[in-house]
Structures are given as C-alpha cells and as structure tokens.
Amino acid sequence: MLKESESLLLRIFIGESDKYEGKNLYKYLVEYLRKNHFAGVTVLRGITGFGKASKIKSSDLLEISSDLPIVIEVVDTVNKIEELKEVFNKTDMLGSALITEEKIKILRYGTE
Numbered sequence: 001m002l003k004e005s006e007s008l009l010l011r012i013f014i015g016e017s018d019k020y021e022g023k024n025l026y027k028y029l030v031e032y033l034r035k036n037h038f039a040g041v042t043v044l045r046g047i048t049g050f051g052k053a054s055k056i057k058s059s060d061l062l063e064i065s066s067d068l069p070i071v072i073e074v075v076d077t078v079n080k081i082e083e084l085k086e087v088f089n090k091t092d093m094l095g096s097a098l099i100t101e102e103k104i105k106i107l108r109y110g111t112e
Contacts, residue, residue, distance in 0.1 A: 005106045007039070008081040010074040013051065013098040017067040020093050026070050028093075038084070039076040039109070046071065052096060075104065 018025040026043050033041045046069030074084065081101070088094055 003108075005109075006078070007075055007104050007106050008078055009102050009104045010081050010084065011100045011102075012072040012074070012094065013100075014070050014072070014094070015051070015067045016045065016070050018070075018095060018097075025093070026072055029072055033074060033084075038074060038080060040074070042073045044071040044073065045069070051098065075106070 012029070014025055016024070016026070020028045023031075030041055030043060049069035051069070074081070076084075085099075088099070
C-alpha cells in the first residue's frame with residue numbers, strides 16, 4: 001500500500017566549475033545534504049544550456065567545456081527545505097545560482 005505525502009522539490013541550477021570551500025559546489029552540497037539527513041538528492045549534468053549571462057555551455061566535442069550545466073534536485077519535507085533555504089540565505093554558498101521550488105506528492109519512498 002502506498003503512503004502518499006506532500007513534500008517539496010528544490011532545484012538548484014549551477015555550473016560544473018562552481019566551487020565552495022575549495023570543493024566542487026555540487027559535491028559539497030551532496031555531502032552537506034547527506035550529513036544533514038535530507039531525504040534525497042540527485043545531481044544531473046546537462047549536455048548544453050545557458051544561464052543569466054546567456055553564454056552557451058556545451059559538451060560538443062569541438063568545443064569542450066569544463067563548466068557544463070548542473071542541476072541539483074533536493075526532495076524533503078517542507079520544514080527541511082525551509083531550513084536549507086535559511087542556510088543558503090545566511091551564506092554565499094550558491095553565488096549566482098538559480099533556485100526553484102515546487103510542491104510535490106511522494107507516492108512511494110521504498111525501503112532498501
């Protein structure tokens with residue numbers, strides 16, 4: 001039987017070369033989120049895209065980029081996501097990242 005629950009999905013759009021405290025930002029965030037017991041995180045690496053500066057980043061073989069688009073998806077309860085947003089507001093961790101949020105319904109969060 002499914003146990004449905006309301007949660008939030010936070011998406012963080014950054015560049016692959018973005019750093020924080022000497023580490024790749026996406027790696028830093030994954031470690032931080034795991035250490036702080038967030039329900040789930042996935043890092044997606046884009047093959048092409050652009051952001052605020054409209055500079056196209058691409059994985060085209062003729063134009064190798066070391067700064068491909070990265071999307072970090074974080075899923076958790078409303079309270080946990082609100083706590084995370086407070087951390088972001090108190091630090092310069094995310095620089096010029098784009099962050100989006102949407103309400104989601106978890107249909108299944110299986111056991112391992």
